[in-house]
Amino acid sequence: MTNQVLSCKNVGINFGGLQAVQDFNLTIDDGELIGLIGPNGAGKTTVFNLITGVYTPTEGEILLSGINIIGKMPHQIVRYGIARTFQNIRLFDHLSVLDNLKVAANKDMRYSIFSGMFRLGGYWREESEVTDKAIEILDIFDMGKHAYKYANSLSYGEQRKLEIARAMATDPKLLLLDEPAAGMNPTETDELMDTIMLIRNEFGITTLLIEHDMRLVLGICERLMVLNYGQILAEGNPRDIVNDPLVIEAYLGKGE
């Protein structure tokens, strides 16, 4: 109980009569890497939106390290330590790669508007601190050489990586990755798997990821959770899950 990072209890949301997610229970222990899979429209992204405060659940509770985060605004939840990426890349296209990370560090910066306006001591101190920290993160992701390029000038794979790096720059306890391998070729997926393993090894961050690419899911996830029609269908060891007749049925339908 002590090192539980996230715990969702009977979480559900109802969009005007449509029960998108129902009785969703999930506990993630510190350092775990969990995969959330399911057919299209199963409610996986809705779960992410519930955890990050984009939607407010109509029932249940979500605890982050024992603190109830329901009803908090998305930007407040980031302060509590949940960072996420998006299914379709959302970068700050016309900002430099470095600035993308510095935006994420904004919540930990303290200098005032006045200090920024008149370039007082606090500005120089914090800016150089944050720049160093951002470059450090970029170097870990092997993107230091791109620091001063526009984010939209990067290749697809690198943009994905930058999105993860930006999430890491918010200094999270829990990282949510929404289909990180979407649209990637096998080589890029391999690189992505390395990146995700890197996050685990270098930062020791707890990760929850949505993914359709079974190679990635089976390759790195320690535990899988299958969602169908907003309900948990199965949960457990990845190898057992893919052989579960219920899961196969949800994906492929029932054989005659």
Added chain:
Amino acid sequence: MPRDKKLIYLINTGLVLILFALLTVFEASGVFTRYSMSIVRLVCINVILATSLNVTVGNLGQITLGHAGFMSIGAYTAALFAKTEVITGQGGYYIGMILAGICAGIFGIAIGIPVLRLKGDYLAIVTLAFGEIIRVLIEYFDFTGGAQGINGIPRMQNFSVMFFVAVICVTLMYSVMTSRHGRAILAIREDEIAAQSSGINITYYKTFAFTLSAFFAGVAGAMYAHNIGTIGASFFNYNKSFDILVMVVLGGMGSFTGAVISATVLTVVPETLRQFNEYRMIVYSLLLIMVMLFRPEGLLGRKEFHITKVVDKLRNKFGKQSIEGGN
């Protein structure tokens, strides 16, 4: 402060001083007539207006059409303050200017909080409406002089004062926009959802950008009131708002240097075209159409003209190390 930054600050300050010296010499030697100098003063005011609108339109990425409303609040605040004659002369001018900014800023917060929930066309129309409401209210009340406006505002047509006020205003806005607060505002322009999930409080920063923009519009309004000496509410109608917006769009949304350049050009060109009389507006509109056809992103797009880049190129030419980073 890093050494390279210091050098850039020095160069920029130097360039501003050179420009100032040039203008002063032109004025003293009579190259610039009294009439020319009145246009230069107008340029100073329009530069502040364009750069302040650039904060909301270019950096925050929200089109607003009520900028003249904030300008009028500033103008009336400064005029009424000057009329009370509590503090006269230069000191009164500066205090009036700051009061004008604060008043416009307060209106900025009051209007911004409800209005900024909207986006795009809706926001544009609502701000247009608020601009008109401000104008109509000014005409309605007695203490603002009603439809007759306010006459006999102490004149303040000192070119050097106006030049440096404009320089300071632009510098302050630019330095906010390159600080962490400005980065947050740019992030909101790029992607609101991503900004929010990076821990940016969207409502706060949107209101802040809107207020900052209103503050400096107020300052420009105060300068305008003291420059002309007579103000009437009808001057601050939506046409004025559009004029300012055109400057920002033409210069490139999000570029301060672009806004400064286009504010200058769009103030000077209509005046120089006066000799063509009735064809003046045709030429002016053709110019706008041409720019939008050939450079739809505006003169400078989102880019800034950085002296750093010039220094960089010069250094590279002489085979020395280049300065890293922007700004």
